[in-house]
Amino acid sequence: MAIPRLVELIDRYRTAHGVSESEVARRIGMSRENLRKWRINGVSRLPDRENLAAVARVIGKPYREVVSAALFDTGYLTDDQASTPRPHDEVLHDAISVLTEATRLTNQPMRQATSGQWEVDPDPRAALRIDWAAFVTLALAGAAANVGSIEEALAGRPGSWEAEMVRRTLQAMVFDDKDLLRHRTEPVVVDLWVESILAQIDDGSDDAYADAQLELDARADAIPEPTDLPPGPFSPNDPRIAAVDWVNVDDNGYLVITHDGWTGDADDVALLSELSAEAEASRDPTPGEIAYEQAMQSIAALVDALTEQQKREYTEYATRLTEAIHAQLAALELTVPLSINITLAPETWAHEDFDKHAPSTYSSSAIEGAIESAVMETPTPAARPGSPLERLEVSRKGQ
Numbered sequence: 001m002a003i004p005r006l007v008e009l010i011d012r013y014r015t016a017h018g019v020s021e022s023e024v025a026r027r028i029g030m031s032r033e034n035l036r037k038w039r040i041n042g043v044s045r046l047p048d049r050e051n052l053a054a055v056a057r058v059i060g061k062p063y064r065e066v067v068s069a070a071l072f073d074t075g076y077l078t079d080d081q082a083s084t085p086r087p088h089d090e091v092l093h094d095a096i097s098v099l100t101e102a103t104r105l106t107n108q109p110m111r112q113a114t115s116g117q118w119e120v121d122p123d124p125r126a127a128l129r130i131d132w133a134a135f136v137t138l139a140l141a142g143a144a145a146n147v148g149s150i151e152e153a154l155a156g157r158p159g160s161w162e163a164e165m166v167r168r169t170l171q172a173m174v175f176d177d178k179d180l181l182r183h184r185t186e187p188v189v190v191d192l193w194v195e196s197i198l199a200q201i202d203d204g205s206d207d208a209y210a211d212a213q214l215e216l217d218a219r220a221d222a223i224p225e226p227t228d229l230p231p232g233p234f235s236p237n238d239p240r241i242a243a244v245d246w247v248n249v250d251d252n253g254y255l256v257i258t259h260d261g262w263t264g265d266a267d268d269v270a271l272l273s274e275l276s277a278e279a280e281a282s283r284d285p286t287p288g289e290i291a292y293e294q295a296m297q298s299i300a301a302l303v304d305a306l307t308e309q310q311k312r313e314y315t316e317y318a319t320r321l322t323e324a325i326h327a328q329l330a331a332l333e334l335t336v337p338l339s340i341n342i343t344l345a346p347e348t349w350a351h352e353d354f355d356k357h358a359p360s361t362y363s364s365s366a367i368e369g370a371i372e373s374a375v376m377e378t379p380t381p382a383a384r385p386g387s388p389l390e391r392l393e394v395s396r397k398g399q
Helices: 005-017 021-028 032-041 049-059 063-073 079-083 088-103 132-147 161-173 177-183 194-200 205-222 266-281 287-330 351-356 366-377 388-397
Strands: 110-112 118-120 188-193 247-249 255-257 338-343
Touching (some): 005 021, 005 032, 005 049, 005 063, 021 032, 021 049, 049 063, 088 132, 132 161, 132 177, 194 205, 194 287, 194 338, 194 351, 205 388, 247 266, 255 266, 287 338, 287 366
Parallel strands (some): 188 338
Antiparallel strands (some): 247 255
16 A cells, blocks of 8 residues: 555655654644544545644644645545646736735744843734745746746746746846755656667667577577477367367367467356367377477577566666766755656556656757766676677576
């Protein structure tokens, strides 16, 4: 079971501050057992508002973000709903509401108490309005940092006068895109497939393994068929065989399975099992058949070993690349959570998923540039000496 999103938020706080589960539960005002139940059993019902507010206060996250995580965990909000872009006017209305709310924010000045100590002045008349322009500029910087760069944020209409004003504002605030990243609020998630990476950089690893498989297929095709077969036990007049289309009998009395008209129902399966058992019981294998089967098993073993070697080499590449990306991103001094997940592609995938798990073709941000640098500096399986089959032979000799 996946860790609930609400628990993930709490865990990030614990990791960042070195706080135990018991201590964070105490600070929130709930029992450690209830927090463990959230982790193990999931958040089955929406927590009370007081609990959610306490979580937000303790971990230092906006209340809305905590509520959103709880809504996901309890099924009131789904990934499909969250990934569907909201209408322009709806998003604009929310942005206006937030910026309007910010105009009402105040800073409470300090005053010196009779004891000589400084304290917050509780008199609401002493409140000072915040620097709203600074608030708006920080919001712009955070949004641009979340998408990666200033130009990426302005890509919709980069030549407009509005874009130029925003560009000047942000360029006056930050040195470059790397400096911009200190305003990022969203986690950095790198989720790539090895095969997608290799295809994008036009690496020859996949082609080398495809060629190796073709070579093994050619070796299998070159194995001579046995020539010492006696007549087979079957006749085309067998009513069981004549009644179906998916099996025939050749001139030597042996079964030829075509699967034309094969339904896979219980009757077909039972007949195939019956005929196979009769064929096996009719006689012992000839020396030629034994030699042929042994040769084919040897090829099959090589195919399996080649597949395992490819998985092993691709997994090792994923490990090295993960380390390289960590090193490159560390130089950016990110202040948000970082998740790097590089895996082998599943056995079946949709074309759009394959492309989605590849690095960006053109780097438009400091983060994408760091990933690109890591990819280019990490040797791929194609850089290993020899062909895949040559490496396989060396490893098998060493066993």
